[in-house]
Amino acid sequence: MTTGADLRTARDAAGLSLSRMARRTHFAKSYLSMVETGKRSVAPDVVDAYEQVLGVPLRPAPSDPLRIAHEWLVSESPIVVQFRSGRRVGDSLAEELETRVIELRHLDDVVSSRDLLPAVSKELGEADRLVRSASFSEPVGQRLFKAVGELAQLAGWIASDAGRYAEAQRLYISGVDAAGEAFDRVLGAQLLSSLSYQVANVGNPRDAALLARTAVKGADGATPVVRALLLERVAWASAKAKDILGTWQALGAVNDSYERRGDDGSEPEWVYWLNRSEIDIMAGRCMIELGRPHDAEPLLSNAVANYPPDHAREVALYLSWLAESHVGAGDLDAARDAIERAQRYAAAMPSARTNDRLHTVRQML
Known part of the structure; x- marks a missing residue:
């Protein structure tokens, strides 16, 4: 549970006065003082506001995503066990592989590409070896090849985020082949679109x-x-x-x-991740590219304000676009504020893509 003392410690660490925090969060200074000193309970919206301003998660995580990714990397997958047993592959293994793909996909929200790519690459390699050499029925084979295609898309996305573009392209193309084996044209389209x-x-x-x-x-x-x-x-x-x-x-x-x-x-x-906020963010980014920063700013501001703070990479990226919209509109103070927040989020979840964006915007300032 986040306490008032936790909020004050995080604010002090960021070098923000209580008055400045009140201005940025739109809560009264007297109210925040009572929250920080324990005279008032810590409401969820206050924690949300502090996380947005400070660019750091303040709620205790239910589990450590990085530890989960590491355990995934060093543990033995059910695919390896299947190979060892020599049994014909059935629906149960296909279902387990599908579940593992989903789990890895959601880890990408909160684990850096540097830490997650080895685990995803390992799972993809084992899954690819399975579909190339194991025995299974046609329906099970379609499920397995679909899982391989989804893993290839995820691995390609993570490799691209890490700046490994040639590797990402190879993974995307291999995924298109797997999607073809699964007769899944929509998944193939997703890979080409990525x-x-x-x-x-x-x-x-x-x-x-x-x-x-x-x-x-x-x-x-x-x-x-x-x-x-x-x-x-x-x-x-x-x-x-x-x-x-x-x-x-x-x-x-x-x-x-x-x-x-x-x-x-x-x-x-x-x-699962595409929602109205993501659509607004993309529209805002496009407006910036087309020279309409004033139209982009409200879309980006609202979307970032409602974005999960533990998705640090995306928050940093979207704050960089918000900063660029401020630069285009001539509000350099707001741009510096946004880029400072972006840098704090970026430090929590390193990404070559984020680093490139921040470098680009800093040069504008």
Whole structure:
């Protein structure tokens, strides 16, 4: 449980006075003083506000994600046990592998690419060896190849975040092959779309836009949220290529598709993270690329304010875009404040992608 003393310690460590904290959180100074000294209980919204301003998590974690990632790396997977036993692969192992993919995917929210990539690479290697040499029925094989494709997408995403772009491209392409074996065109489209996002950031944006549009075209049967995700990648690549019309058309299609989403459970698990805040963030980023920082700022501010603070990498990245919107609008004090917060989050979850962004924005200042 977070105490008032914890809040005061964190504030002091950041070098913020109580008056400045009150201004940034919009709580009365007298109220915060009573909270910090234990005269008032610590409300959840106060903790949220401190975490947002200070850029550090203040709630005790239910478990240590880094320890979990390490245990995953050194432990023996059920796939290895299956090989040792020599039994024919059935539904139970496919289900266990699917569960492990989901667990690794959610670890990516809170564990740095440097620490998580070895564990994901290990799991992918073992899963790939399984589908290439084990015996299983066709339905089970489709499930296994789908899991391999999802692991390849995750590994590619993490490798790209670590700045290992050639490795990421290789992983994405191998995942497309696995998705083909699973007869899952939508997963294949997600892998190509992920690659387009990398190309937009570090390669030729026009090539990225073509690849992203190809992914949308090929995603037969995509659910509304998945289609919204694929269209976001089109919007981003178009914005990077300075294609104004293409960007606005794609962003409009994102909103239309997302509004058609169905009940929980109708979407593939791998699109769990896409919500209205993420859509607003992408729209804001596109607006910055197209020279409209004033329009971007409210979208980014609101989304960052409501983002889970333990997702430190994403918060740092999105704060960097918020800082850039302030630079574009001429508010350099707000930009410096945002970049300082971003740097504190970045320190908690290192990322080559974040470092590049922060360097870019610092140069603007």
